[in-house]
Amino acid sequence: MREHWVLDPEYTYLNHGTVGAPPRRVLERQQALRDELERQPARFMLRELNGHQPAPWRAESRIREAVRSVAGFLGSRSEDLVFVPNVTTGLNAVLRSIPLAPGDEVVIPDLSYGAIALAAGIATRERGGTLRVVEMPYPVRDPDGIVDALISALTPRTRLVVVDHITALTALVLPVRAIAAECHARGVMVLVDGAHAPGAVALDIPSIGADWYVANLHKWAHAPRACGILWASSDRQRDLHHPVVSWGSGQGFREEFEWTATSDPTSCLAAPEGIALLREWGFDAVLDYMHGLAWEAAGILAGSWRTTVLTPRAMVGAMVTVPLSEAAGATDSDAARLRLALLVDDRIEVQLHAWRGRLWVRVSAQVYNDRSDMVRLAAAVSRQLHAA
Numbered sequence: 001m002r003e004h005w006v007l008d009p010e011y012t013y014l015n016h017g018t019v020g021a022p023p024r025r026v027l028e029r030q031q032a033l034r035d036e037l038e039r040q041p042a043r044f045m046l047r048e049l050n051g052h053q054p055a056p057w058r059a060e061s062r063i064r065e066a067v068r069s070v071a072g073f074l075g076s077r078s079e080d081l082v083f084v085p086n087v088t089t090g091l092n093a094v095l096r097s098i099p100l101a102p103g104d105e106v107v108i109p110d111l112s113y114g115a116i117a118l119a120a121g122i123a124t125r126e127r128g129g130t131l132r133v134v135e136m137p138y139p140v141r142d143p144d145g146i147v148d149a150l151i152s153a154l155t156p157r158t159r160l161v162v163v164d165h166i167t168a169l170t171a172l173v174l175p176v177r178a179i180a181a182e183c184h185a186r187g188v189m190v191l192v193d194g195a196h197a198p199g200a201v202a203l204d205i206p207s208i209g210a211d212w213y214v215a216n217l218h219k220w221a222h223a224p225r226a227c228g229i230l231w232a233s234s235d236r237q238r239d240l241h242h243p244v245v246s247w248g249s250g251q252g253f254r255e256e257f258e259w260t261a262t263s264d265p266t267s268c269l270a271a272p273e274g275i276a277l278l279r280e281w282g283f284d285a286v287l288d289y290m291h292g293l294a295w296e297a298a299g300i301l302a303g304s305w306r307t308t309v310l311t312p313r314a315m316v317g318a319m320v321t322v323p324l325s326e327a328a329g330a331t332d333s334d335a336a337r338l339r340l341a342l343l344v345d346d347r348i349e350v351q352l353h354a355w356r357g358r359l360w361v362r363v364s365a366q367v368y369n370d371r372s373d374m375v376r377l378a379a380a381v382s383r384q385l386h387a388a
């Protein structure tokens, strides 16, 4: 599968989850869109893009056409979905749209992505509320342990829970459907950060039952950077606002997110090409391969480093996080040193970080990876630690 990517063949790339890596054919589609745009920029951007000045020669705007194609892949109605540049923008939109009264509480697990916890903290405090970060159990025995820990932290003042579908550092697939059901039973709204989900796990957004679901397509769904989606249940759309005020402000959910300031729309317009590729390769087969390789990697790495995998297989998607031995260090600078040594000496790009007092490696298992990549990483880490 490697031939479908422009990735440097001299390097072992095990970090797909971080910023994605669009396949060649998607990049070609994006370039074709850019070429088309630049032949008649005003016609493309003003008349065809968002339907504000509808072009009589088009049945629907270019954005709506792309949204419709993406919506099918996500199980969504196209009217409930808008493009955003990335998850951070989509989450900020929701967090800044929710009215909070003084004393209201927003709850977020301590497994959440740092920038999102930061955004949740600022938006909550600006509205007079309080952000409560809940410590989650780790190692995790099963998905129920996560639901119990999160739900038992709710109080009568909790208005909103912000929860990841797949966590960043620990790479856990969280039971978001059960979390949403338990929260709603207590009158608590649910915002899901699905940054890593589309293309990495089978996804039917409405069936999760959240109020809002935000995700990136530029990670596992093979869209060019940057392209994300924001889904809102129909009763949450009226009060949802883009964090940047522009022409569409106050005109309705879709207008507000589609009639924005000038930007390059070609990443989102090329997103259907990434989904088309997944379908051509056979999406179920892709999911099986990635999940199987991630789980195999866990065994290879933990076996080689004499550590224990702390994640149940049921909570693994296309990434897995494995602890290094305690002798590898425990600090951010230990992690940075080893990450750099692997890149410079061994030409391996992988996510490696310090968390809860030890070092961890998170590997992404994309279809261009195979077992030999995992064996190389296992040996390279052992060699680096032996040499240190």
Ligand SMILES: Cc1ncc(COP(=O)(O)O)c(C=O)c1O
Pocket (backbone or CB within 6 Å): 017, 018, 086, 087, 088, 089, 112, 113, 115, 116, 164, 166, 167, 168, 193, 195, 196, 216
């Ligand atoms: C769980 C999670 N949420 C949010 C983000 C932020 O994504 P972006 O920078 O595309 O907004 C990431 C990025 O890796 C992530 O892992």
